[in-house]
Amino acid sequence: RNAAQALDNVPGDREIKLRTRVARGVTLSKRRYRLALALFIEDNGPGVPEAIRDKIFFPLVSGREGGSGLGLTIAQTFIAQHNGAIECDSVPGRTIFTILLPLEFHRAGA
Known part of the structure; x- marks a missing residue:
């Protein structure tokens, strides 16, 4: 919603992009994943x-x-409750919020 609201007064083409990837060897909340x-x-x-x-x-x-x-x-609180992190990189004409959430897989019976 924040991204959409930020584009309210932007002339021309308005863009919101969502990208995902798997990050390897990440430290979140002082723990290595x-x-x-x-x-x-x-x-x-x-x-x-x-x-x-x-x-x-x-x-x-x-x-x-x-x-x-x-x-x-609120977003930061929810993300932190899942041992994740959120950060913002912003300059005029481009803002990127990055959310990192640990992925853990548990084997059945383990």
Whole structure:
């Protein structure tokens, strides 16, 4: 939803891309995982305002008028509950959120 809202006032072609891959040898929450799911959410919106880039995961921080500032905080909490991580890389014209979630497979009877 954040990516779609970021594109509200973008002229021309608006893009939201979702990409996935398997990452190998990832450390999350101070634990090493052999495999992790990497999910990339990219848009070509205006970018996260520089003044709040370091704070976007804090409660009540929003760069959008009328925004509650809770969405990314809640997302980060859910991801952390699954031993994952979320980060943001943003410049004007491109923002990428990267979510990493550990993949663990258990054998039946193990």
